[in-house]
């Protein structure tokens with residue numbers, strides 16, 4: 403059983419269905435973090451002694467593993483960050499700010515792909531454009547092309563998989579169209595890396611960001627992929643130690659990518675643990691993960707369909723891992739609380755996606771988001787507890 407690989411499930415009886423927020427960690431990830439702290443804890447790229455060298459070796463080994471995992475050309479293109487939020491903020495202020503008049507996003511973005519644009523002065527209708535969605539909440543490619551025609555050379559920043567509804571965006575078409583109209587594109591892979599094989603060359607993204615913690619790795623670590631041709635126009639985001647070639651009181655010169663973009667001491671243990679998480683995903687395979695998720699989503703849809711007054715927001719086939727719903731006349735927060743009381747962890751609320759909630763005329767939803775370890779029993783348990791919660795709240 404996959405759950406046996408995750409110590410959390412031996413210590414907790416919770417039915418964990420909040421994987422869109424963060425995932426549990428397999429023992430091998432925990433072991434590699436503990437090993438670093440207990441056997442060779444030292445800073446990277448500094449010490450010329452054994453443990454310092456070993457820490458550097460394992461840190462850089464992870465970079466190379468990530469490079470190969472997402473099929474990037476070179477390790478120069480792989481920058482370690484705190485996560486997706488930091489990755490998007492870096493691209494916004496170091497690349498987009500001075501070079502792009504227009505930023506185009508989708509309707510299904512997480513706040514971390516909306517607020518950084520506001521922060522730089524891009525507002526809807528004044529530098530920020532939002533692609534419409536169809537009845538199934540799917541990305542409207544013809545509206546997208548209209549926006550690109552109107553704003554040639556725009557910067558496009560879209561999520562790969564919606565954290566609320568699981569909709570999978572047609573990112574290959576999005577990058578093709580963006581490039582056709584002279585723009586650049588960032589893909590937010592926060593919700594996709596755990597379930598979809600990422601090949602940055604095939605996708606042809608200019609930037610691709612993800613967080614380790616949503617793909618079974620440690621918190622506080624993420625990756626910003628920068629396509630080689632964009633590196634020289636990418637300004638330094640932060641400066642200080644570790645990025646330096648030479649400093650005098652008058653001036654400083656910097657190392658080359660990737661180190662010039664990683665100022666200060668990094669989350670060394672987290673980076674090393676992330677490699678174990680990616681190895682774990684590889685050992686299971688995306689094919690198995692997708693097949694299993696599809697099976698669980700079908701069970702969920704069938705079960706929810708048997709409950710009165712369920713409101714689903716999409717019937718799209720382009721769905722991975724996350725599903726949102728409401729029950730008529732019951733607030734999602736009340737449902738979330740009653741599920742929690744019965745030992746089921748789901749997320750209830752706006753899911754850091756307030757604009758789409760407003761467009762749909764709702765305050766929030768209940769979201770079930772799946773992980774590698776969820777099984778039929780989890781879904782049956784969730785459905786039984788949901789029915790109980792609904793009957794209490796309707797009483």
Ligand code: PMP
Pocket residue numbers: 422423484485486487488512514515561563564565590592593613754
């Ligand atoms: N984008 C999406 C689609 C997300 O789901 C999340 C996290 N919920 C983020 C960005 C932000 O990720 P992080 O908190 O790891 O920076």
